[in-house]
Structures are given as C-alpha cells and as structure tokens.
Amino acid sequence: MTITATPTPGKSLISPTDHMLVLIDFQSQMSFATKSIAPELLRNNAALVSRAAKAFGVPAILTTVAQKSFSGPMYDEITDAFPGQALIDRTSMNTWEDANVIAEVNRIGKERIVFAGLWTSVCIVGPVASSIDQGFDAYFIADACGDISDEAHERACQRMIQLGAKPMTALQYMLELQRDWARTETYDATTGIAKQFGGAYGLGITYAKSMFGASEGSH
Known part of the structure; x- marks a missing residue:
C-alpha cells in the first residue's frame, strides 16, 4: 500500500479552538515547598502559558485551593493575563x-484539556487521571508544573503518560498554537510573549529584529 503525504497537521497537535486550559493552585503556600523547578522559572512559564492562551482566545479555568484560609492568592502572572476572570476556589x-469546576x-465543552x-x-495527577x-x-505542561522533589514530579509525569496523557512544555504550547508564521494575526503576540518570557x-x-530587522516568517 502506498502512503500519500499531505500538508496537514497531525490530529494530536493542539489548536486554539480544540481545547481548554486548566491552571491549578499556582499559589504561595504550594510554591514554598516546590523543589523540582526554580520558583522564578515556574512563574515565568506560568506567565508564558497564560498569555499565550489569552492571545489565542483559549478558554481557561483558573482554580485555587483554600485560597483565603491557607494557600494564598494565585500568581499575578496568571491573573494579570485574565483580568476580571473569577477564580474557582x-x-x-x-x-x-469539585462540582463548580466540572x-x-x-x-466550555471541549474534549481536549491542557493542565498545569x-x-x-x-x-495534576488527580484531574488528569479522572478526566x-x-x-x-x-x-499537561510539564515545566509549568512542580512538586516537592524531582522524584515526585518525575514519577507523576510517568504515571500520567502511562495513563495516556501527553506531556508538553510551556514554549512548545505557545508555538504549537501559532504553528505557522504566516498567521499574521497572532504573529506579533507570539513573538512579543516569546521576547518577554521565552x-x-x-x-x-x-x-x-534589532540587528537585521529579521522576522520568523522570512525566508
């Protein structure tokens, strides 16, 4: 049998319209014990993912745990990207x-969900396994997740992959949304976010851009 190639994306690649983003417990108390990733890198990657989702119009759910009584506020890097959006505690x-999250x-009604x-x-394992x-x-966006040790993070990633979840990185998430530099309507947003958080x-x-006036879409 002859296989014919076509210039079309694989079905497993995400697009701005085929998924929702769920951002979970990016809060102070949870961050204090996170050791698998440096806090400044985690905050940077959370900002990159949040701004990418906002720029591409991806519906997002922002949820916290015991915000007022224990865990503290969600990162400004996330809430600033979604001004006025309510957090589900x-x-x-x-x-x-949680019935409110469900x-x-x-x-939103999307069958594909990206978690971080x-x-x-x-x-992260809980909702991934359950969904x-x-x-x-x-x-799941592996470098926009963190745990109390490298071991805890890596075993969790392995477990989710064994269940069928697909791992991504923060920059990969944004570039997969863009995927073609000829998409001029999101070009400036994508390169702008990359310059700040990439x-x-x-x-x-x-x-x-500064030295040669170059752009990603040029040949």
Whole structure:
C-alpha cells in the first residue's frame, strides 16, 4: 500500500479552538515547598502559558485551593493575563471532584484539556487521571508544573503518560498554537510573549529584529 503525504497537521497537535486550559493552585503556600523547578522559572512559564492562551482566545479555568484560609492568592502572572476572570476556589485536592469546576468544564465543552499547576503528583495527577477515565483527551505542561522533589514530579509525569496523557512544555504550547508564521494575526503576540518570557529563544528574536530587522516568517 502506498502512503500519500499531505500538508496537514497531525490530529494530536493542539489548536486554539480544540481545547481548554486548566491552571491549578499556582499559589504561595504550594510554591514554598516546590523543589523540582526554580520558583522564578515556574512563574515565568506560568506567565508564558497564560498569555499565550489569552492571545489565542483559549478558554481557561483558573482554580485555587483554600485560597483565603491557607494557600494564598494565585500568581499575578496568571491573573494579570485574565483580568476580571473569577477564580474557582476548592476544598478538594483533586480539581475534578469539585462540582463548580466540572460545571465550567461542561460549559466550555471541549474534549481536549491542557493542565498545569502545583503539585504535579497530587493536584495534576488527580484531574488528569479522572478526566481520562471519563473520555477526555488530557495534556499537561510539564515545566509549568512542580512538586516537592524531582522524584515526585518525575514519577507523576510517568504515571500520567502511562495513563495516556501527553506531556508538553510551556514554549512548545505557545508555538504549537501559532504553528505557522504566516498567521499574521497572532504573529506579533507570539513573538512579543516569546521576547518577554521565552528565555534564550526570546533573546534571539530580539537580537535578530534589532540587528537585521529579521522576522520568523522570512525566508
């Protein structure tokens, strides 16, 4: 049998319209014990993911646990990207067991869900495992998650992958949304977010534009 290639994206690649983003427990108390990723990198990656989702119009759910009584506010890097959006506060460690969150999941109505948050082994594994059991297509942004140790984070990632979840990184998430530099309507937003939060890649964009007037879409 002859296989014919076509210039079309794979079905497992995400697009701005085929998923929702769920950001879980990016809060002070959860961050204090997070050791698998440096706090400044975690905050940077959370900002990158949040701004990418906002720029591409991805519906997002922002949820916290015991915000006022124990865990503290959600990162400004996230709430600033979604001004005025209400946070869903929970008592359950597993986001998927909160009726208010599930009501929002059903309202948005996407079968593909991208998760990120703290901690990987509890607050991310819980909803990932639960959503997969109910037929959802789950992804997680590994470098926008963190845990109390490298071991805890890595075992949690392995467990989710074994369940069928797909791992991503923060920069990968944004670039997969853009995917074609000819998409001019989101070009400036994507390169702007990359310059601010994209690390060495962002520096490269700034250098190329400053020194040569180059752009990603040029040949």
